[in-house]
Amino acid sequence: MILGAIADDLTGATDLSLILSRNGMRVVQVIGVPDTLDTVAQDADAVVIALKSRTNPAAEAIEMSLAAARALQAAGAKQLFFKYCSTFDSTDEGNIGPVAAALMEHLGTATTIACPSFPENGRTVYKGHLFVFDQLISDSPMKDHPLTPMRDPNLVSVLSRQTDRPVRLVAHETVRRGAAAIEAAIAQEPGICIVDAISDEDLRAIGRAVAELPLVTGGSAVAMGLPDVYREKGWITPAAPGEGFAAPEGRGVILAGSCSAMTRRQIAAAEKAGVHMLRLDALEIASGATTPEAVVAFVEAASQRSDLPPLVYSSADPAVVAQAQDKLGRMRAGEVVEELLASVAASLAARGFTRFISAGGETSGAVVAALGTSALRIGPEIDPGVPWVSALDADRPLCLALKSGNFGGEDFFLKAWEMLA
Numbered sequence: 001m002i003l004g005a006i007a008d009d010l011t012g013a014t015d016l017s018l019i020l021s022r023n024g025m026r027v028v029q030v031i032g033v034p035d036t037l038d039t040v041a042q043d044a045d046a047v048v049i050a051l052k053s054r055t056n057p058a059a060e061a062i063e064m065s066l067a068a069a070r071a072l073q074a075a076g077a078k079q080l081f082f083k084y085c086s087t088f089d090s091t092d093e094g095n096i097g098p099v100a101a102a103l104m105e106h107l108g109t110a111t112t113i114a115c116p117s118f119p120e121n122g123r124t125v126y127k128g129h130l131f132v133f134d135q136l137i138s139d140s141p142m143k144d145h146p147l148t149p150m151r152d153p154n155l156v157s158v159l160s161r162q163t164d165r166p167v168r169l170v171a172h173e174t175v176r177r178g179a180a181a182i183e184a185a186i187a188q189e190p191g192i193c194i195v196d197a198i199s200d201e202d203l204r205a206i207g208r209a210v211a212e213l214p215l216v217t218g219g220s221a222v223a224m225g226l227p228d229v230y231r232e233k234g235w236i237t238p239a240a241p242g243e244g245f246a247a248p249e250g251r252g253v254i255l256a257g258s259c260s261a262m263t264r265r266q267i268a269a270a271e272k273a274g275v276h277m278l279r280l281d282a283l284e285i286a287s288g289a290t291t292p293e294a295v296v297a298f299v300e301a302a303s304q305r306s307d308l309p310p311l312v313y314s315s316a317d318p319a320v321v322a323q324a325q326d327k328l329g330r331m332r333a334g335e336v337v338e339e340l341l342a343s344v345a346a347s348l349a350a351r352g353f354t355r356f357i358s359a360g361g362e363t364s365g366a367v368v369a370a371l372g373t374s375a376l377r378i379g380p381e382i383d384p385g386v387p388w389v390s391a392l393d394a395d396r397p398l399c400l401a402l403k404s405g406n407f408g409g410e411d412f413f414l415k416a417w418e419m420l421a
């Protein structure tokens, strides 16, 4: 095992696993920190531990991340990677800064990078500012994210508010001069370097520059340059992406708790395509007016009427989300929805559903926990950042598509479904 990764949410972990697998590494993704990684690490070049720590109190996120780091090191990891969202989802309390600083201290290293750039999905960092396609993140729909509204595009400022470690910029003028120039700039002074990156070429150069650092932090795409370096060092041999994935036969369902603009467009596209849908309301769930049993009954009935998987969603526009949050509190509003979708997923699996498509990192974390699986094999890519995965250890065969809120094309839900046909 060469690379040990700690991801702050489940869909982010899957996204990173896909990038590593696409670049020829054997990857196993585990959910939560197991007692030992010995069995899974045996045939893996990389182990990605998926936490659900993005929006926990910082002290909890640190504790979980350090436990993951210790497990990865015990299994032989030569390098650690802390994966967070390509939209840098965090607040002034954390958790990117506090977790990165804690991992640095744990590893005894004074230097790392922070680079959320993911050009294939429209995220770029230029002059330390994070863009989502043509917009600064602070002008994008991420300004209204239910849990981590992003209202400052300057990542040096954002990260400086989260940690006492010095934060500085390695600007694109340096990045475009290549790996040696980037490496020298990072080594100049201790601290966390926000590194500009606007293309995959930049990211591959950054990967080469950081391959010797004990800790790399970033979005998934900054890992794309690492496997080549590991191969050159003779640490890994090439592997075929998606090796060993098989989808079980059976019925499917789509569960969406993401309120991102993209997920809402994907829901609208599914409706147009004739998918049977049920909209959930956080306040009705909280009052008991909507129960898991009623939702399961809807899904059962809808799946008799169509070959397409039914869609259950709580996704709503910012005004509706704000109303629920005003009444219930931000965290509680999220929890009631997550708990309901998780309970629905568990009941459906018990009734023989085998294919689950879920939208949203927090949502997917709750759904997968309810399905009782803790290890995933990475399968074929549906859209950039989202593969089908199969459960390695559930009671029965299951496959899942765990979509980050902002990922996937408009036709994502049907595209995912049709790939299994």
Ligand SMILES: Nc1ncnc2c1ncn2[C@@H]1O[C@H](COP(=O)(O)OP(=O)(O)OP(=O)(O)O)[C@@H](O)[C@H]1O
Residues within 6 Å of the ligand: 009, 011, 085, 145, 146, 147, 257, 258, 259, 260, 280, 281, 282, 314, 315, 316, 320, 321, 324, 325, 333, 334, 335, 336, 337, 338, 359, 360, 361, 362, 363, 364, 403, 404, 405, 406
């Ligand atoms: N109608 C709603 N009212 C209030 N909160 C909601 C509502 N629908 C969903 N939520 C909550 O919003 C949060 C959405 O987070 P989630 O991580 O699932 O999606 P995302 O942030 O779009 O995806 P990602 O983290 O992958 O970018 C969840 O906690 C979810 O329960």
Ligand SMILES: O=C(O)[C@@H](O)C(=O)CO
Residues within 6 Å of the ligand: 009, 011, 012, 013, 015, 016, 084, 085, 086, 087, 219, 220, 361, 385, 404, 405
């Ligand atoms: O980096 C991303 O955008 C995703 O992998 C993610 O973490 C969203 O939750």
